[in-house]
Amino acid sequence: MADVIIIGSGPAGVSAALYTARAGLNTIILSMGSGALAKAEAIQNYYGFSSPVSGQALAQAGIEGAKNVGVHFETGEVVGVGFDENLIVETAAQSYQADFVILATGSPRATPRIPGIEAFEGKGVSYCAVCDAFFYKGKNVCVLGTGEYAIHEIAALQPVAASITLLTNGEKPSAELPDGVMVNTTKISAITGDDRVEKVQLADGTEIATDGIFVAYGVAGSTALARKIGAQIDGNKIVVDENMATNVPGLYAAGDCTGGLLQISKAVYEGAKAGMEISKLARKIR
Numbered sequence: 001m002a003d004v005i006i007i008g009s010g011p012a013g014v015s016a017a018l019y020t021a022r023a024g025l026n027t028i029i030l031s032m033g034s035g036a037l038a039k040a041e042a043i044q045n046y047y048g049f050s051s052p053v054s055g056q057a058l059a060q061a062g063i064e065g066a067k068n069v070g071v072h073f074e075t076g077e078v079v080g081v082g083f084d085e086n087l088i089v090e091t092a093a094q095s096y097q098a099d100f101v102i103l104a105t106g107s108p109r110a111t112p113r114i115p116g117i118e119a120f121e122g123k124g125v126s127y128c129a130v131c132d133a134f135f136y137k138g139k140n141v142c143v144l145g146t147g148e149y150a151i152h153e154i155a156a157l158q159p160v161a162a163s164i165t166l167l168t169n170g171e172k173p174s175a176e177l178p179d180g181v182m183v184n185t186t187k188i189s190a191i192t193g194d195d196r197v198e199k200v201q202l203a204d205g206t207e208i209a210t211d212g213i214f215v216a217y218g219v220a221g222s223t224a225l226a227r228k229i230g231a232q233i234d235g236n237k238i239v240v241d242e243n244m245a246t247n248v249p250g251l252y253a254a255g256d257c258t259g260g261l262l263q264i265s266k267a268v269y270e271g272a273k274a275g276m277e278i279s280k281l282a283r284k285i286r
């Protein structure tokens with residue numbers, strides 16, 4: 001059991017961790033490695049450098065600094081967040097519990113550009129199996145994805161759906177599939193239907209009749225994780241108050257995932273704000 005789990009080791013997550021660890025809270029950062037920052041070749045608009053610094057070097061220095069104050073780093077792809085008595089963070093391998101969780105997962109992932117996907121959102125296209133599986137009791141559903149995140153969504157659907165087909169849209173599945181799940185690797189040309197999703201049209205001219213499609217492409221992004229735990233989102237950003245708190249008690253968000261200025265300085269500020277707020281609250285409940 002950790003005091004604080006931070007998902008993401010970019011400027012927002014690491015900045016938050018500096019505050020919580022220095023306040024004496026047991027802090028774990030879970031991440032899949034570098035985010036947007038490492039993609040920046042040279043940064044010239046961040047305080048404190050006489051000449052441009054590479055994003056990779058800045059990210060590494062931030063992580064080293066956090067390790068030096070006792071932040072514990074673990075590598076893992078977070079596929080779900082939830083709660084029972086405590087907040088729960090799930091990777092494919094493990095489930096973690098914490099009093100506080102900070103989502104610092106960067107910009108939301110792009111959804112695949114498949115005609116019909118946006119038009120049928122909420123009409124058969126879902127981004128959260130935990131939230132919507134029950135509506136598909138006894139129905140035939142598809143999950144769009146290839147990896148651990150898709151497998152996590154399949155696990156939530158298996159107890160209720162009549163059949164599940166994994167659609168990989170031209171890619172190879174990258175995780176082991178549970179028994180009983182069908183796979184179709186053909187590229188998808190469109191999702192069609194009348195008022196609701198009815199069919200997936202494939203590039204080879206065939207089609208699959210379906211009642212619903214769960215999008216779990218790539219890695220679970222910030223909005224997908226927020227949806228799972230019932231945190232409010234607005235478009236593709238997580239809604240937070242002035243202390244970076246979401247509407248879910250104990251759950252905070254910081255950095256690119258809250259929208260606005262997509263810059264290091266803003267991510268660092270929001271991380272600091274979330275970290276300070278959590279440190280203050282933790283002192284009160286102890």
Ligand SMILES: Cc1cc2nc3c(=O)[nH]c(=O)nc-3n(C[C@H](O)[C@H](O)[C@H](O)COP(=O)(O)OP(=O)(O)OC[C@H]3O[C@@H](n4cnc5c(N)ncnc54)[C@H](O)[C@@H]3O)c2cc1C
Nearest residue numbers: 008009010011012032035036078105106255256262263264
């Ligand atoms: C090419 C490029 C150039 C840029 N140049 C500049 C610049 O010059 N100046 C500037 O101020 N800003 C620049 N930026 C923007 C800056 O990099 C971002 O604003 C900043 O990195 C946001 O920090 P963050 O912590 O919110 O997210 P990120 O840095 O994106 O970190 C996200 C973290 O979340 C982790 N993560 C995501 N999903 C999961 C999951 N499911 N499970 C586990 N971990 C997960 C990732 O592994 C990563 O550790 C640039 C961005 C890019 C792409």
